[in-house]
Amino acid sequence: MNSSNFVSRALVGLMFLSTGLAFAESRGSSVPLLPKYEQECAACHVAYPAGMLPARSWQRLMGNLTSHFGTDASLDEASVREIDSWLSANAGTFRRVSAEPPQDRITTSAWFVRQHHEVQASVWKRASIGSASNCAACHGGAAKGDFNEDHVRIPR
Numbered sequence: 001m002n003s004s005n006f007v008s009r010a011l012v013g014l015m016f017l018s019t020g021l022a023f024a025e026s027r028g029s030s031v032p033l034l035p036k037y038e039q040e041c042a043a044c045h046v047a048y049p050a051g052m053l054p055a056r057s058w059q060r061l062m063g064n065l066t067s068h069f070g071t072d073a074s075l076d077e078a079s080v081r082e083i084d085s086w087l088s089a090n091a092g093t094f095r096r097v098s099a100e101p102p103q104d105r106i107t108t109s110a111w112f113v114r115q116h117h118e119v120q121a122s123v124w125k126r127a128s129i130g131s132a133s134n135c136a137a138c139h140g141g142a143a144k145g146d147f148n149e150d151h152v153r154i155p156r
């Protein structure tokens with residue numbers, strides 16, 4: 001490989017790296033997860049990125065874990081406090097999230113509905129998906145905060 005070839009490859013590499021970083025940042029999903037959050041809030045679904053809901057929504061969810069979307073997700077008080085303050089501190093960075101969505105769901109947020117307008121109602125209900133809340137069914141990297149549209153795969 002001659003040197004100009006090397007330089008152009010290095011440049012392409014850098015470009016990929018920086019778009020990747022800009023992407024993660026614009027999604028508000030670049031924040032490393034609080035270990036407690038990952039431990040307690042990723043048992044039934046992925047650890048949703050904190051930046052995808054406004055602080056008020058997280059606070060309401062954390063204040064009502066005994067009736068959490070039809071299940072009991074309650075935790076000891078110290079864990080609730082720790083997770084609540086981390087979520088609040090990292091809330092609301094995704095596409096200027098600020099409006100509190102109905103039921104404090106990410107999936108009822110205006111940006112979410114817009115982003116998923118191509119997905120037909122019947123698709124969400126497939127056995128392989130279950131509901132829109134099951135991000136990982138289509139976003140294979142959801143647990144790591146990767147929601148890049150280029151990595152989406154809708155299961156049959």
Ligand code: HEC
Nearest residue numbers: 040041043044048069071072073104105106107108131133
């Ligand atoms: C015992 C299982 C369980 C645990 C533990 C749990 N959840 Fe959930 N969560 C659910 C269920 C069930 C739903 C509703 C999923 C659906 O509608 O398909 C849900 C939905 C959500 C949603 C809304 C998703 C949407 O539709 O946009 C958020 C936000 C959420 N959970 C946050 C949390 C947080 C924060 C914690 C940790 C404190 C947590 N969950 C722990 C079961 C759980």
Ligand code: HEC
Nearest residue numbers: 106107115119131132133134135137138147148149152154
């Ligand atoms: C049925 C499959 C499916 C599920 C489940 C799903 N998505 Fe998506 N998602 C898509 C598709 C399809 C797109 C649009 C891809 C495109 O425009 O090419 C998308 C796009 C996105 C984008 C925009 C990506 C970008 O590059 O602009 C985000 C962010 C996102 N989804 C987050 C979520 C979150 C958070 C959840 C769970 C609460 C979720 N999605 C659940 C299929 C899904």
